[in-house]
Amino acid sequence: MQDVGAWGIDLTMPQSLLLALHLRDAAGLAPPTSPVLPDLPPLDPPVRRLHVEAGLEAASRQWADWWVERFPGGADALTSILPPRYPGLRGRTELRGIAELGMDDAVAWCARVREIEKRVIARSPSALFETNLVSGVERELGWRIRPFDLRILVLPVAGAHAWDVVGQPVISLGLRADRDAYLAWLREQLVAIGRLRIARSEGQNT
Incomplete structure (x- = not known):
């Protein structure tokens, strides 16, 4: 600062929002936009896609609801989306399934983005x-x-x-x-x- x-x-680049955006792109979700959720472009660098076919519509709505609740990020938002309990995904069955499937990839991708962020800050x-x-x-x-x-x-x-x-x-x-x-x-x-x-x-x- x-x-x-x-x-x-x-x-600041909140870790909770990075993880959520990774899950969005990895699963191919299309969450509805709102005043709190603009139509955000795909991530850069792009992410590896997960093999998810069922429940995408429900998961997209759940993802948007999570974003609206947890934006603009912070400690509580991060805790809510992390394993093993995923407290912020309680009742969001389809989204939790995606998180369980893709969280390891999401964490690894975030580490890569942090390195890019360091290079950007240096320049x-x-x-x-x-x-x-x-x-x-x-x-x-x-x-x-x-x-x-x-x-x-x-x-x-x-x-x-x-x-x-x-x-x-x-x-x-x-x-x-x-x-x-x-x-x-x-x-x-x-x-x-x-x-x-x-x-x-x-x-x-x-």
């Missing part, structure tokens, strides 16, 4: 880039940005994409890896934060 005085930018903008970007946005707006913590979820899906998921910024690892695209996207977030907070301040003073 980059933390400079009154602001912080935290990019990505440093804290200095983000500090300079905040300063530049403040000069553009003409005022200091009020204290904020910006938590950004990063998902290893194909392409360079960004989503606003019920107020939670989500980006693809491909966008994070593209320095210019990432900084352009981050600048938009900082401008929005700066304008929103000054608007709130003015509203409180009227």
Whole structure:
């Protein structure tokens, strides 16, 4: 997490969401979208397919329900999808069967993605880039940005994409890896934060 005085930018790739997305792709699930679940592209790197034929429609609905309950991830979300008890999959028989079949592959794939993430971080903008970007946005707006913590979820899906998921910024690892695209996207977030907070301040003073 980059933390400079009154602001912080935290990019995180929750393990629970990685495991869930692996199960989605490995089983060929097609979960219904919702405000909490955008139409996320396939994973990159791609995953090995499981031999699952029955119960895919039910498992897809169960997967979407799990995602809505557990987004944006965290310790409870991770515990809920892990063996041996899979507590978050209780009553979701078809999805639990897929998890039992594919969790070993999912964990191995996640380890591979973590190595890719390390390489991306090594090539990505440093804290200095983000500090300079905040300063530049403040000069553009003409005022200091009020204290904020910006938590950004990063998902290893194909392409360079960004989503606003019920107020939670989500980006693809491909966008994070593209320095210019990432900084352009981050600048938009900082401008929005700066304008929103000054608007709130003015509203409180009227």
